[in-house]
Amino acid sequence: MxxxxxxxxxxxxxxxxxxxxxxxxxxxxxxxxxxxxxxxxxxxxxxxxxxxxxxxxxxxHVAINDFSIDDSARDPAERLFECCAQLLPSHEHRQIQLDTWLSAHVNGLGPERRAPVRRLLEHSHEVTYDHLDRWLQVLVDEGHLDAAEVAPSSTALFTMLDGLALHSIITPERITVDAARDQLRWLIAKVLEPKS
Structure with a gap:
């Protein structure tokens, strides 16, 4: 080191x-x-x-956990959900997590944006995409997903995660922690649905 x-x-x-x-x-x-x-x-x-x-x-880099994504004995949708769900607000710290998410975006992208915050946002996106791509590639290697679906699936998952954060702030009574998790499960089922 x-x-x-x-x-x-x-x-x-x-x-x-x-x-x-x-x-x-x-x-x-x-x-x-x-x-x-x-x-x-x-x-x-x-x-x-x-x-x-x-x-x-x-x-x-250390905050995002791969959990048991490599454990092929477990259901692939459950493994992917476990990994992605950590990027959603939790029951215990929901308001702090949402406030931090919003503050980072306002300070990095808003009218008085700050360059260091913008760089951190860009870096966090790279790190998140790297993890999503890696998790999906594991499922490709196991035959649960076509390789051509990694990039669009990664984008769809990340877009949903960010969208759920935004909607949790705007309509917290509609997008509760449990509702957000249900939506994530729904999208993962669609991502892993066999294509005919």
């Missing part, structure tokens, strides 16, 4: 040890956790924004 990786790992440890939304990811706190001086940290991350962006990028 490089020194840069050590610094990011230290920052993630700090974030994980903190209460939700209370992480102290200041240069001093992260440098102390990494066992280095603040000037060394600044060499790798000249601004606090650079540090926060690197942390967010790394976290995106």
């Amino acid at each position: 490089t020194r840069r990786d050590d610094i990011i790992a230290a920052a993630i440890r700090l974030a994980e040890q903190s209460s939700t939304g209370q992480a102290n990811l200041s240069v001093r706190a992260v440098a102390k956790e990494a066992g280095i001086g603040a000037s060394t940290l600044r060499h790798y991350f000249p601004t606090q924004s650079d540090l926060h962006e690197a942390i967010a990028r790394r976290y995106m």
Whole structure:
């Protein structure tokens, strides 16, 4: 692991040890956790924004779980649902997750958009598509899906996940956590439906 990786790992440890939304990811706190001086940290991350962006990028890669997508003994639709459902808001943290999703999109795409947030949104899309493509490819390899269906299925799934988040904000009484999960199950059934 490089020194840069050590610094990011230290920052993630700090974030994980903190209460939700209370992480102290200041240069001093992260440098102390990494066992280095603040000037060394600044060499790798000249601004606090650079540090926060690197942390967010790394976290995106470890935050999405592949669960048991490779377990061919399990139903393919259930495996794909398990993987995709983690990208939906949960019962416990629904409002925080939806507020974070909306804030990221407003700050990255809105009239006063911020370049670092836009870059993080773009990166999160790349990471999400990479995971969706990988999960679908597993199902292709097992004969549950045609290879030509990976790209459109990946786009359909991601579009539905984002759409469900938006509709959960606009009409929360209609798109509840359970309703969103039902819609995701419906789409996965369509994706994996045998084509005649």
